[in-house]
Amino acid sequence: MLSTIMTSPYFAHSRSVTSRRRNLLTSSPLGSKLTRTSRNPREGVKEEETETDLSSRAATHGSPQQAATHPQPEASPQRAHGRRRRQLKVEYDVADGASPVKTERWRPPEWTKQFELIREMRKGRDAPVDDMGAEKCYDTEAPAHVRRFQVLVSLMLSSQTRDQVTAAAMQKLRAHGCSAGNILATDDDTLGKLIYPVGFWRRKVQYLKRTSAVLQGDFGGDIPHSVEGLVRLPGVGPKMAHLAMDIAWDQVSGIGVDTHVHRISNRLGWLRKPSKNPEETRKALEEWLPSCPSAFKSSPAKRPKSERPPQSLSPTSSSKTKTEPGSDDERMEKEATSPASRTRNIKSKVS
Incomplete structure (x- = not known):
C-alpha cells in the first residue's frame, strides 16, 4: 500500500513542486531569509504567507533567473512619509570683475x-x-x-x-x-x-x-x-x-565755506534743501560733491x-x-553785536 502511494503520479507531481519551491527559496536572498524563518517553530505560519508573496512577485517581475538576465532599474529612495523631493540648485552667472549695484546719490541736476x-x-x-x-x-x-x-x-x-x-x-x-x-x-x-x-x-x-x-x-x-x-x-x-x-x-x-559760498550755493540750488548757515552748507556740499x-x-x-x-x-x-556753532565769520558777527563789543567800539572811536 505504501509503495503504491509513493509511486503514484500524484505524489511524483507533489515532489517536483516541492523541489522547485525549495530551489526557488534557496537560490534568492529572500529565500535564505525564509529558510531561516522556517527554522523557528513559532513562525511556521509566516512561511506560507511569505511564499505566497514570493509567488505573486515572481509572476509580476519574472523569475530570479529572468531578473538576473534583465535587471530592473532601481527605485529611487523614498522617505518614510512620501517620495523624496528633488532639490534644485539655483545658480547665477556673475560677470568677472562685476561690482555690486550701488544706489545713485543725489546731485544737483545742472551743477x-x-x-x-x-x-x-x-x-x-x-x-x-x-x-x-x-x-x-x-x-x-x-x-x-x-x-x-x-x-x-x-x-x-x-x-x-x-x-x-x-x-x-x-x-x-x-x-x-x-x-x-x-x-x-x-x-x-x-x-x-x-x-x-x-x-x-x-x-x-x-x-x-x-x-x-x-x-x-x-x-x-x-x-x-x-x-x-x-x-x-x-x-x-x-x-x-x-x-x-x-x-x-x-x-x-x-570744503571751506564762508558766508559768500553759503549764499551762492543756496541760490544755485546745490543743496538738497536750503541751509540756514555756512556750517550746514558745508556739510550738505560734502555729501555729494565728487571732488571732496x-x-x-x-x-x-x-x-x-x-x-x-x-x-x-x-x-x-x-x-x-x-x-x-556755525562758520568763523558767523561767530565773529555774534561777538560784534554783543553789548560789550559795542561799548569797546564807542570808547575806541572817542579815544
Missing part, C-alpha cells in the same frame, strides 16, 4: 554746467584773493613750520576782513617776525597795532596769543596735521581748518569745553571766549 561756467568766468584770476589770499601771504624763505604757522595766522586774520587789509597786516607781522615764539613775546598793544585795522582785531589778538601758546608748547611752533587738531585751536573753525590743510599741508580735506574726499564722512568734532587752553594763557583772562 556740472554751472561749474563750467564759473570756471570760465574765473579763468582770468582777477579777484583780490588770487594775489592776496592766504596762499600768498607767507614767507617763502622761512622754515617749513614757520610757513605753515603764517598760513594759519593769515586765515585767522581774514575773517570778516577784505583781502587787501589782511595782506597788509601780514606784511607788518612778517617784518616784525611772524612765528609762534615771536607772537608770544609781543605785548598785546604792539600786536594790536601790527594787525590793525583787520576786523575784530582786539578779539584776534587774544586768539593769536592763545593759539601761539598751544602751538609752541604742544607742536614746537608748527600747526596740527589734521582738521580735528586745527579746529581745537582758539579762533579756528572748520573753514580755516580745511583751507589750512590745503595750503599748508597740500592735502584736500574738505570728506564726502560721506562725519564732520570733525568740535572742541570740548574741557580741552580749552587754561585762562592763564590768555592775555585778558577776564574775557571768556566761546566756540559758537
Whole structure:
C-alpha cells in the first residue's frame, strides 16, 4: 500500500513542486531569509504567507533567473512619509570683475554746467584773493613750520576782513617776525597795532596769543596735521581748518565755506534743501560733491569745553571766549553785536 502511494503520479507531481519551491527559496536572498524563518517553530505560519508573496512577485517581475538576465532599474529612495523631493540648485552667472549695484546719490541736476561756467568766468584770476589770499601771504624763505604757522595766522586774520587789509597786516607781522615764539613775546598793544585795522582785531589778538601758546608748547611752533587738531585751536573753525590743510599741508580735506559760498550755493540750488548757515552748507556740499574726499564722512568734532587752553594763557583772562556753532565769520558777527563789543567800539572811536 505504501509503495503504491509513493509511486503514484500524484505524489511524483507533489515532489517536483516541492523541489522547485525549495530551489526557488534557496537560490534568492529572500529565500535564505525564509529558510531561516522556517527554522523557528513559532513562525511556521509566516512561511506560507511569505511564499505566497514570493509567488505573486515572481509572476509580476519574472523569475530570479529572468531578473538576473534583465535587471530592473532601481527605485529611487523614498522617505518614510512620501517620495523624496528633488532639490534644485539655483545658480547665477556673475560677470568677472562685476561690482555690486550701488544706489545713485543725489546731485544737483545742472551743477556740472554751472561749474563750467564759473570756471570760465574765473579763468582770468582777477579777484583780490588770487594775489592776496592766504596762499600768498607767507614767507617763502622761512622754515617749513614757520610757513605753515603764517598760513594759519593769515586765515585767522581774514575773517570778516577784505583781502587787501589782511595782506597788509601780514606784511607788518612778517617784518616784525611772524612765528609762534615771536607772537608770544609781543605785548598785546604792539600786536594790536601790527594787525590793525583787520576786523575784530582786539578779539584776534587774544586768539593769536592763545593759539601761539598751544602751538609752541604742544607742536614746537608748527600747526596740527589734521582738521580735528586745527579746529581745537582758539579762533579756528572748520573753514580755516580745511583751507589750512590745503595750503599748508597740500592735502584736500574738505570744503571751506564762508558766508559768500553759503549764499551762492543756496541760490544755485546745490543743496538738497536750503541751509540756514555756512556750517550746514558745508556739510550738505560734502555729501555729494565728487571732488571732496570728506564726502560721506562725519564732520570733525568740535572742541570740548574741557580741552580749552587754561585762562592763564590768555592775555585778558577776564574775557571768556566761546566756540559758537556755525562758520568763523558767523561767530565773529555774534561777538560784534554783543553789548560789550559795542561799548569797546564807542570808547575806541572817542579815544
